[in-house]
Amino acid sequence: xxxxxxxxxxxxxxxxxxxxxxxxxxxxxxxxxxxxSNSFDRIVVISAEIWKTLIIGxxxxxxxxxxxxxxxxxxxxxxxxxxxTQEKAxxxxxxxxxxxxxxxxxxxxxxxxxxxxxxxxxxxxDVSIEWMDRGITVLSETPAALDMDSLKKLYRYH
Numbered sequence: 390x391x392x393x394x395x396x397x398x399x400x401x402x403x404x405x406x407x408x409x410x411x412x413x414x415x416x417x418x419x420x421x422x423x424x425x426s427n428s429f430d431r432i433v434v435i436s437a438e439i440w441k442t443l444i445i446g447x448x449x450x451x452x453x454x455x456x457x458x459x460x461x462x463x464x465x466x467x468x469x470x471x472x473x474t475q476e477k478a479x480x481x482x483x484x485x486x487x488x489x490x491x492x493x494x495x496x497x498x499x500x501x502x503x504x505x506x507x508x509x510x511x512x513x514x515d516v517s518i519e520w521m522d523r524g525i526t527v528l529s530e531t532p533a534a535l536d537m538d539s540l541k542k543l544y545r546y547h
Contacts, residue, residue, distance in 0.1 A: 395523065396400040398463070398523075398525065407508075410427065427508075438466060439462075439463065439464065439465070439466045440446065440465050440466065440502045440503070441466050441468055441495050441499060441500070441501045441502050442454075442458065442465055442466065442467055442468065442501050442502060442503055442504065442505060443467075443468055443470070443471060443501045443503075443504040443505070444467065444469075444470040444504070444505045444507060445470075445471045445496075445504050445505065445506045445507065445508060445520060446470075446472075446506065446507040446508040446514060446516075446530075447470060447472045447477050447478075447481050447489075448507060448508070448509070450503070450507040450530050451470065451507035451530075452485070454505045454507065455467065455470070455485055455487060461495055466495075467476060467487060467488075468488065468501055469487075469488045469489060469490045469495065469496055469499065470487055470488070470489045470490075471489075471491070471493070471496050472489050472490070472491055472492065474491065475491050477489075478490060478491050493523075497523050497524075497525065501525060502526065503525070503526040503528055504520050504525050504526070504527055504528070505527075505528045505530065506520060506527050506528070506529050506530060507530040508530075509536065510531075510532055512536060513529055513530065513532065513533065513534070514529075514534040514535070514539040514543060515541075516534065517529050517533070517541065518543070518546070519545050526546070529543075
């Protein structure tokens with residue numbers, strides 16, 4: 390994943406109240422406290438960089454990330470949704486107007502900044518490791534692992 394920081398400005402009306410840097414998805418505790426104590430009506434994200442992403446899985450949780458990518462095209466570019474079967478890939482492509490694939494090689498070829506792994510909870514740890522072994526940074530949907538041994542296995546990649 391890119392190590393560059395994003396700039397954000399918290400706005401109340403037309404007045405900027407807080408300028409901050411953050412890594413996408415990770416707001417520091419002090420920033421969250423300021424958010425609670427002020428009534429911002431919006432956060433404006435200023436970014437010269439678009440994050441390339443994949444979605445691994447095609448269940449209901451993966452659709453949250455499809456909606457996020459569609460709502461924020463200036464921040465996230467969804468290169469593909471990886472599906473296990475062609476039937477599911479065709480269905481998702483038609484229903485949500487996104488690019489889908491059953492080819493792992495195609496997904497890796499996009500050189501994404503990260504992949505969202507949104508598969509069933511019994512498989513999420515192993516699937517996340519499969520993609521990390523391919524050199525792709527992973528954002529695991531919850532839970533990241535079902536037991537302590539699996540969680541430790543994931544931690545070793547940190």
